[in-house]
Amino acid sequence: xxxxxxxxxxxxxxxxxxxxxxxxxxxxxxxxxxxxxxxxxxxxxxxxxxxxxxxxxxxxxxxxxxxxxxxxxxxxxxxxxxxxxxxxxxxxxxxxxxxxxxxxxxxxxxxxxxxxxxxxxxxxxxxxxxxxxx
Numbered sequence: 522x523x524x525x526x527x528x529x530x531x532x533x534x535x536x537x538x539x540x541x542x543x544x545x546x547x548x549x550x551x552x553x554x555x556x557x558x559x560x561x562x563x564x565x566x567x568x569x570x571x572x573x574x575x576x577x578x579x580x581x582x583x584x585x586x587x588x589x590x591x592x593x594x595x596x597x598x599x600x601x602x603x604x605x606x607x608x609x610x611x612x613x614x615x616x617x618x619x620x621x622x623x624x625x626x627x628x629x630x631x632x633x634x635x636x637x638x639x640x641x642x643x644x645x646x647x648x649x650x651x652x653x654x655x
Contacts, residue, residue, distance in 0.1 A: 523546060523549055523550060523551040524549060524550050524551070525550075525551045525553060526550055526551070526552050526553065527553045527555060528552075528553065528554045528555065528635075528639070529553075529555040529556075530635075531555070531556035531557060531560055531628075531632055531635070532555045532556050532557050535557035535559070538557055538558070538559075539557070539558040539559075539654075539655065540555055540556065540557060540558060540654075540655050541555075541556060541557075541558045541561045541588070541652060541653070541654050541655075542554060542555040542556070542652070542653045542655075543596070543636065543639055543640065543643075543650055543651070543652060544593065544650065544651045544652075544653055545642075545643040545646070545648040545649060545650045545651070546648060547646045547648055552639070552642070552643070554635065554636065554639040556632065558654070559625060560625060560628065560629065560632045561632075562582070563622055563625060563626075563629060564606075564609060564629050564632060564633050564636075565578070565579060565582040566582070567609075567611070567614045567618065567619075567629070568605065568609060569582070569583055570613070570614055570615060570618065571610075571613040571614065572605065572608075577598055577601055577602070577605070578596070578601075578602050578605065579605070581594075587652070588652040588653070588654040589654060592652070592653050592654045592655070593651035593652065593653045594651060594652045594653075594654075595649060595650070595651050596640075596649075596650040596651065596652055599640055599643070599644050599650060600644070602640060603637050603640045603641055603644065606633045606634070606636045606637040606640070607633075607634070607637045609629070609630060609633035609634075611626065611629065611630060
């Protein structure tokens with residue numbers, strides 16, 4: 522049985538609500554970055570305002586495919602996804618959109634950075650990454 526290492530800071534306080542998790546396995550360990558879907562959906566929705574969403578993870582979000590249809594869903598093009606989350610920028614988003622979610626917006630850059638770091642850890646260990654949507 523694999524030992525699970527769970528990072529759930531961004532799910533704490535949202536227990537019982539929908540969650541999304543990034544998962545990768547390395548030798549006898551399973552790493553999990555679990556968060557409230559509100560953070561993840563808001564980040565992707567905001568990025569759709571200034572990034573093309575005709576392919577990749579933004580397309581999956583916009584079209585409600587990928588992890589919405591099958592879970593676990595393998596994340597492909599990890600380098601592109603890492604760069605996408607690293608480039609998350611609230612300055613590129615319409616102020617009205619930001620004002621619609623004032624309680625969570627200040628946390629979003631930190632969440633995006635945490636996702637990028639988690640994916641970089643998986644990549645540096647040559648691991649496949651899956652998204653689990655519950």
